[in-house]
Amino acid sequence: xxxxxxxxxxxxxxxxxxxxxxxxxxxxxxxxxxxxxxxxxxxxxxxxxxxxxxxxxxxxxxxxxxxxxxxxxxxxxxxxxxxxxxxxxxxxxxxxxxxxxxxxxxxxxxxxxxxxxxxxxxxxxxxxxxxxxxxxxxxxxxxxxxxxxxxxxxxxxxxxxxxxxxxxxxxxxxxxxxxxxxxxxxxxxxxxxxxxxxxxxxxxxxxxxxxxxxxxxxxxxxxxxxxxxxxxxxxxxxxxxxxxxxxxxxxxxxxxxxxxxxxxxxxxxxxxxxxxxxxxxxxxxxxxxxxxxxxxxxxxxxxxxxxxxxxxxx
Numbered sequence: 001x002x003x004x005x006x007x008x009x010x011x012x013x014x015x016x017x018x019x020x021x022x023x024x025x026x027x028x029x030x031x032x033x034x035x036x037x038x039x040x041x042x043x044x045x046x047x048x049x050x051x052x053x054x055x056x057x058x059x060x061x062x063x064x065x066x067x068x069x070x071x072x073x074x075x076x077x078x079x080x081x082x083x084x085x086x087x088x089x090x091x092x093x094x095x096x097x098x099x100x101x102x103x104x105x106x107x108x109x110x111x112x113x114x115x116x117x118x119x120x121x122x123x124x125x126x127x128x129x130x131x132x133x134x135x136x137x138x139x140x141x142x143x144x145x146x147x148x149x150x151x152x153x154x155x156x157x158x159x160x161x162x163x164x165x166x167x168x169x170x171x172x173x174x175x176x177x178x179x180x181x182x183x184x185x186x187x188x189x190x191x192x193x194x195x196x197x198x199x200x201x202x203x204x205x206x207x208x209x210x211x212x213x214x215x216x217x218x219x220x221x222x223x224x225x226x227x228x229x230x231x232x233x234x235x236x237x238x239x240x241x242x243x244x245x246x247x248x249x250x251x252x253x254x255x256x257x258x259x260x261x262x263x264x265x266x267x268x269x270x271x272x273x274x275x276x277x278x279x280x281x282x283x284x285x286x287x288x289x290x291x292x293x294x295x296x297x298x299x300x301x302x303x304x305x306x307x308x309x310x311x312x313x314x
Contacts, residue, residue: 002119004140006103007036010076013044014069014101018082019089020050020237023193025081027155028107028129030061032080034148035137045069049089051236055196058188059154060147076103081129081155083112083122107132109159110290127167130155134175146183153184158193161245166276166294203233205243208258212247219254221247224304224311226261237262240270245295248272255280259304259313267302267313271295 007013015032017025029046036042046061047069056062069090083106085091104118109126126132130152137144156176160168163176180186204225212223225240233239240260247256255273262268269287271280273294281296289298305314 003105003107003121003136006076006105006119007042007078008040010042010103012074012076013042014074014077015044015046015080016077016082016088016090017048017080018087019048021048021052021081022238022241023053023056023158024128024130024155026052026056026059026062026065027151027153027158028080028133029065030059031130031133031148031151031155032078032107033061033064034145034151035142038147039142045074047090051238053238053241055192055198056154058185058192059151071100074101076105077101078105078107079118080107080133081109082106083108083110084116107136110292125169127165127169127172128155128159130159131172131175134179135171144179144182146185149179149182149184150189153179153186154189154193157189162194167292198235198239200233200235201239204229204235204239205246207233208240208243209247214250214253219252221250221253221256222258223247224259224261226304226306227263230260237268244270244272248274254278261304265301265303267300267304269298269300271297 013036015029017029033044033046036044045066046064047066049067052065082088106112106116106118107121107129109123109129109132111124112120112122121132123132134152153176156172160172207229208223208225212221214221230236237260240258244256244258247258254275255271255278258270260268271284273280279293281291281293284291284296284298287298287300289296291297302313305312
């Protein structure tokens with residue numbers, strides 16, 4: 001396969017995930033690190049911009065992740081769970097004529113723009129980028145060990161909501177079974193993903209749920225988190241992971257929308273639905289974003305204005 005050939009022939013490889021990485025981004029990136037360094041003996045570094053969830057510190061090689069890099073040191077870059085440069089936050093746009101790096105590899109389960117440079121391995125039918133990596137490893141004829149299995153099972157469990165979401169398929173269960181049999185630390189994964197909740201997270205969720213509104217006509221649950229809310233709760237954007245999913249489980253709710261305000265003058269929207277006949281991806285794309293049919297998001301240059309208990313995006 002072309003990807004394997006590029007990697008093996010590389011002198012120095014940089015692994016990058018999207019800004020404010022989630023468990024699938026980190027799980028796939030750290031899993032790839034295990035393959036490249038400990039199976040093939042290659043020279044590799046990892047870099048991520050934004051907040052890295054501390055509850056995932058149980059993952060192997062977690063503390064090797066850097067917050068920056070020197071481009072001239074690398075001839076190959078691998079983007080994991082990230083369809084283009086702009087999502088890394090290291091570059092402002094997806095440049096179509098970049099002369100660095102020599103090789104760019106994109107591995108993702110989200111649809112990417114045809115204009116994104118590099119060699120693509122995109123599988124939108126996969127539950128997660130971690131599941132894609134599981135398939136690649138089998139294709140490459142490599143053996144799974146406990147570290148690799150822990151990384152990939154973390155990503156799969158997170159992106160499927162512990163196999164509750166509709167993106168869970170037969171291969172997802174096959175991957176999970178094989179990774180468990182290979183020594184994945186299920187107890188550590190469960191604790192990191194679902195048991196350990198910080199005070200900041202719980203306070204932030206309480207704040208957002210207290211402000212939640214239900215539109216009976218549209219059957220829509222909405223809420224927002226302001227910059228002041230983040231500061232008051234001593235929380236970060238990563239503490240919102242899972243909250244929109246919780247909002248979407250309310251009986252009769254067709255879909256949920258959670259807006260979060262950033263200090264950089266943007267508002268991020270997170271959309272979730274549990275309904276089979278609702279496509280939140282279309283709505284996100286209309287707002288310049290994207291994602292999956294049941295889970296999508298967008299970012300707007302805006303702020304949240306509150307007046308007399310009512311709020312709007314301006």
